[in-house]
Amino acid sequence: MYSVEAKNIDAIVARYGPATKQGAVVGGQTSTKAPEIAAFDKYLPPDVQIVSCHSLHGPGVDPKGQPLVIIPHRVTSHAAVQLVEDVLSSFQSKYVTLSAAEHDRITADTQAVTHAAFLSMGNAWQAQKQFPWEVPRYLGGIENVKINLTLRIYSNKWHVYAGLAILNPSAREQIEQYATSATELYGLMLGGHRQELTERVHAAGAAVFGGLKDEDELLLQDELLDQFSLGERPKERVKNNHLSLLAMVDCWWKLGIVPYDHMICSTPLFRLWLGITEYLFRNPALLAECIDTGIEDNTFRQEDMEFTIAARIWSLLVNQGNMEGYREHFERIQKFFQPRFADASRVGNEMIRTIEENLQARKRKA
Template identity: 70%
Template sequence: MAAFEKHLPSDVEIVSCHSLHGPGVDPKGQPLVLIQHRASNESYNLVEKILSCLGSKHVKLSADEHDRITADTQAVTHAAFLSMGAAWAANAQFPWEIPRYLGGIENVKINITLRIFAAKWHVYAGLAILNPAARRQIRQYAQSVTELFKLMLEGKKQELRERVHTAAAAVFKSEGVENLLLRDEVLDRFSLGTKPPQRVKNSHLTLLAMVDCWWKLGIVPYKHMICSTPIFRMWLGIAEYLFRNKELLEECIDTAIEDNTFRADDLEFTFAARDWSDRVDFGNMDGYREKFQSIQRFFEPRFEEAKKVGNEMIKTIMEKTG
């Protein structure tokens, strides 16, 4: 903003806006951030009136507040999905063709990952590299992934359990599944493959690390719901779904230590999370683009189908969580 502002005459007023959703999502009811950076109240009110035709929920923030909340809700969330896509591509896996990746939580992971890679690389690179607040968070996510994976490899079940439950207590203050954002009947509806007859146990390193990252950074994700994206609400929804179900969370910890089914996938995911973090830390736009587009080419044949399913999933889930 400062670099842009210095090239403008002093009498030019500036009101920035940012719709917190992607293409294909109805703006009605979605957050629209307005920043009265250098403008009179009269000019700000005019912009607000013009944008009212979108039917969005207006959220007034400062530029710094916007950057911090965007990092909290978007940059680190995207890093998780980008790392999933990189891991699947590295293992030459189309997850919708593998029974262990179908149903429930996995449907959200697959659909959102494909939705992100079907978009333009610079959108995600800009959010990650050009926002100073985002770098620290993406670095912490990679660190959380690495540290949790090491505990899994070393078989340190009690230490892993203590760390997971400490993070859960910090992020999810209440227990129980009575008021979950998402439920099975919603999660199971949107699959690109045929759901297996029996649910496959999963270590869910991606989600364990996300909640660990929120805890380490002191982020309470519910505080940002007023200006959160659909993707963030779904990500929070499946994290909550896992962490507020005691039996499912214990099963997840047991699986992480005792079951090697996802070990190779978790290894590649750890590599990917660290690699994305390094590219962001170095401010490497070209490196970011190269990696993004190579994964994009791998998944490209299923983008159209995934986009249709993803749009319907977002619409349905937003009705439940909006």
């Protein structure tokens, strides 16, 4: 089992692959399978069977019931797949069988753009020297999810996100579209183009959420979201145009992605991000408030400008394949937030665990 960074997989397999035991079963745990499978095909002896895997959740998440992808790439006997499943059975995860290409496409659909959104939010807050848990507009409800998951990402290793974004063939287009969606929506807000903004937001919402029925329950509920705050909740909720969420749904619409198609392979972070976009777009009054705030409230202009710039910076680094630039940019922002990582990890893990348990209980009830 090769458990190394995606950027190093070729060199490591080149070094050790030719010495693989005859008839062995080999796999890897990189988050992007294209370079991993290419290295296996190139360097492993022809008698070796290749059955790869990837757990679709981050550190600190209980693997029980979470999706674990099994990729039978080069198999001459089902016993090889059974062996891998037996070895991984202690995780008590839910196996999903995919090809390497299917894995990378679905991983991009469920992770690449969501990571770009969180990375851009952290970048924007760092650029303003702003700790969001100290600012009233970023406390309560879905704001808690934004803060906790942004800090969760920045508390991890940079290469986890760089590998997924830069080495996954399906990810670059999506990250570029997210930056484009954020830029164009911000431009409509700046220009006061209310009708065009309204039409675009509603078209995106219809494309992504139009398949849901009115009676379908929301993935996330108010009473859950309000529990997990790093700061003291303000007495009154502060309005927000939620540019990051509007851009997410706009991006999915432009790329023809319906996120509910990938729920069987979704990560806890993806379900939270989908949950808060759903929470916004299935509440007509709240969505109208976002549009009003985006057009009329100038107090958000600097934050939105920094966020838009950040989204474009991340897209540029990914399109250039600039691993070193990605690392430097990530670690500079990481250093800014580092003093609160312990609190964020504790609260974030509890938030994910509680919401996951709630979703599972609703499934059992249904």
